[in-house]
Amino acid sequence: FNYWHKRGFPYVPGKIPLGSTPTAGISEHSCTVFQREYEKFKDRGPAFGVFGMAKPMLVPTDPDLIREIFVKNFEVFHERGFNISEEADPLSQHLSFKNGQEWKDLRSKLSQVFSSGKIKMMFPNVMRICDRMIDYLMPYAEKIEPLEMKDVYCSFTTEVISDCAFGITADCLGNPDNEFKKCAKKIFEPTAFEMIKLMLIISFESVGEFFKIGFNGKEVTDFIMKVVRQTLDYREKNNVERNDFFQLLMNMKKTGDMTFNDIAANSFVFFLAGFETSSSVMTFSTYELALNQDIQDRLRTEINEVIAKHNGEVTYESIMEMKYLDMVFNESLRKYPVVDFQIRQSVKDFPIANTNLVIPAKTMIIVPVHAIHNDEKYYENPDKFDPERFTDENVKKRHPFTYLPFSHGPRTCIGMRFGTLQTKIGLIKLLRNFRILPCSKTIIPMKFSPNAQFQSPLGGMWLKLEKI
Numbered sequence: 001f002n003y004w005h006k007r008g009f010p011y012v013p014g015k016i017p018l019g020s021t022p023t024a025g026i027s028e029h030s031c032t033v034f035q036r037e038y039e040k041f042k043d044r045g046p047a048f049g050v051f052g053m054a055k056p057m058l059v060p061t062d063p064d065l066i067r068e069i070f071v072k073n074f075e076v077f078h079e080r081g082f083n084i085s086e087e088a089d090p091l092s093q094h095l096s097f098k099n100g101q102e103w104k105d106l107r108s109k110l111s112q113v114f115s116s117g118k119i120k121m122m123f124p125n126v127m128r129i130c131d132r133m134i135d136y137l138m139p140y141a142e143k144i145e146p147l148e149m150k151d152v153y154c155s156f157t158t159e160v161i162s163d164c165a166f167g168i169t170a171d172c173l174g175n176p177d178n179e180f181k182k183c184a185k186k187i188f189e190p191t192a193f194e195m196i197k198l199m200l201i202i203s204f205e206s207v208g209e210f211f212k213i214g215f216n217g218k219e220v221t222d223f224i225m226k227v228v229r230q231t232l233d234y235r236e237k238n239n240v241e242r243n244d245f246f247q248l249l250m251n252m253k254k255t256g257d258m259t260f261n262d263i264a265a266n267s268f269v270f271f272l273a274g275f276e277t278s279s280s281v282m283t284f285s286t287y288e289l290a291l292n293q294d295i296q297d298r299l300r301t302e303i304n305e306v307i308a309k310h311n312g313e314v315t316y317e318s319i320m321e322m323k324y325l326d327m328v329f330n331e332s333l334r335k336y337p338v339v340d341f342q343i344r345q346s347v348k349d350f351p352i353a354n355t356n357l358v359i360p361a362k363t364m365i366i367v368p369v370h371a372i373h374n375d376e377k378y379y380e381n382p383d384k385f386d387p388e389r390f391t392d393e394n395v396k397k398r399h400p401f402t403y404l405p406f407s408h409g410p411r412t413c414i415g416m417r418f419g420t421l422q423t424k425i426g427l428i429k430l431l432r433n434f435r436i437l438p439c440s441k442t443i444i445p446m447k448f449s450p451n452a453q454f455q456s457p458l459g460g461m462w463l464k465l466e467k468i
């Protein structure tokens with residue numbers, strides 16, 4: 001616990017056994033803890049130290065240093081620092097956990113999967129599933145009955161990603177026993193025991209390696225492997241071709257660029273990274289729209305006007321024209337970035353310019369995205385939901401590294417376009433059909449569920465819909 005003192009960085013003192021953020025993930029969400037510490041340290045240098053259990057980690061607070069990490073010195077900070085063996089956890093051999101040349105090769109192969117042409121191909125699938133969500137919601141809206149909307153959005157995005165990443169029609173809406181939903185719950189709502197296991201793997205890599213502990217439990221691994229095996233066999237035997245991510249991965253298998261395990265791990269990461277993030281953006285956007293009816297009215301007017309210009313059809317091109325929708329989407333991710341911190345690891349010592357400080361090799365870097373997005377210095381009155389922060393003029397006035405919902409640089413979110421599209425389709429269809437209202441169970445102000453991996457409202461998101 002003298003580690004940061006010896007290296008001249010200010011730091012949050014650590015204690016055995018949980019280090020310097022003992023409440024994170026247990027009684028408070030990590031974003032609350034990091035925001036509190038960030039506020040104490042942001043004016044005391046470009047970064048401060050913390051201890052995750054006994055592991056020293058560094059939290060950069062200066063946007064210029066964050067730019068160095070994400071972009072200018074990417075070769076020093078390209079790793080995430082998770083080294084889980086294939087034997088311990090075959091599903092963790094995906095893009096997000098790969099390092100070095102392996103990551104570079106895989107990223108370049110998978111980038112084709114997320115080109116705008118490929119995403120346009122999947123547009124009809126997303127629209128069809130979104131229509132199912134609207135049909136499901138209609139009877140509730142007719143009675144203006146309160147509804148837990150996070151679960152509805154999760155079902156929508158799980159159906160989309162099961163369709164696009166596994167080619168499977170998952171019947172999730174109103175069906176809590178659906179296997180994909182159960183699998184998702186296991187991953188994103190870990191028990192206290194699973195939380196401690198995760199912290200152990202991150203803090204004591206060698207212990208994880210020695211005991212062959214992986215991120216994913218047997219149940220999740222068996223389920224995903226079974227789904228991938230069945231889909232692959234069915235499509236190969238019946239020569240089925242579809243417009244989805246799975247097809248693109250299968251095509252790479254045919255040319256020898258992917259193995260079965262690669263397909264399983266990468267379909268899994270699309271599932272993992274794809275449904276919870278987008279459904280959370282829908283959750284927080286509709287919460288703010290319910291509380292800010294003037295913004296909701298303006299957004300609905302824009303949506304209806306643009307769609308009228310496109311002969312009443314929601315098309316890919318019409319969505320690209322909706323400027324205010326983009327501002328609302330960006331402001332939702334500003335106030336609630338969902339992935340509230342981002343991780344990097346240094347591969348060698350890195351001297352910080354204009355200081356005597358050196359980031360040692362193998363340091364895990366925690367970029368405190370939620371704290372930066374809610375810093376008064378960059379966003380005046382940060383608790384206010386204000387899409388005007390995202391006019392072209394206002395964006396130009398800010399340091400670009402104070403807005404990081406998808407990160408920046410070569411390791412930015414590969415699914416950004418797809419995630420944005422499915423979220424916007426969801427919002428457009430909701431606003432065309434319903435007025436979104438708060439109800440007696442809506443949490444005001446927002447409280448985050450302590451043990452959720454990403455930001456998630458405590459007790460779910462209760463809202464009312466009124467048919468238009």
Ligand code: HEM
Pocket residue numbers: 095096097107269270271273274275277278281337338339342343404405406407408410411412413414415416418419420423
């Ligand atoms: C609005 C929705 C989404 C948000 C807010 C989001 C956010 C992020 C963030 C913050 C990262 C980490 C970037 C970094 O550390 O530099 C990331 C990485 C990633 N995301 Fe997303 N994401 C979203 C949707 C998606 C979707 C739909 C997919 C796939 C279908 C996806 C796949 C990935 C993958 C594979 C990575 C790892 C990239 C790499 O390491 O090269 N994401 N995402």
